[in-house]
Amino acid sequence: MQDLANSLESALKVRVEAGGFDCPVYTGQGYEEKETPCLIVHAETGQETPLGSGNFTVSVAAEFRYPASSEDLDAHRTLCNEVIGQLMASDLADTLSSEADNLCVFGIMNRTFQSGIDGNQWLSTLRFDCYCCILDIA
Numbered sequence: 001m002q003d004l005a006n007s008l009e010s011a012l013k014v015r016v017e018a019g020g021f022d023c024p025v026y027t028g029q030g031y032e033e034k035e036t037p038c039l040i041v042h043a044e045t046g047q048e049t050p051l052g053s054g055n056f057t058v059s060v061a062a063e064f065r066y067p068a069s070s071e072d073l074d075a076h077r078t079l080c081n082e083v084i085g086q087l088m089a090s091d092l093a094d095t096l097s098s099e100a101d102n103l104c105v106f107g108i109m110n111r112t113f114q115s116g117i118d119g120n121q122w123l124s125t126l127r128f129d130c131y132c133c134i135l136d137i138a
Contacts, residue, residue: 105131
């Protein structure tokens, strides 16, 4: 079901890039060698519910990274709110479904947000579960 995770990551990238922010969006894990500020979206397939349905709860992480310095904290917070805000919209499930040809998103659940510092970068992470399926399961 890696296709499901890849389709979801691609749809999330399109959603955020539509905001027109000066912030690259990457898919997949890891941030090495990526310019900052940036957003990294990563999806992992999870549990099929109900069994045999083809519907999965997919865990998603969206990491917003910004170079850390005391004078840049306000800039980080402002851009983070704008970028992560794209993933907080009430119509996110519908939007993601429309952004990918082969993806149906039924709902978004369990959103959590954390922020802190990771080495020399401000790090703000939005995590949520996405209940979805690939449309042509054949």
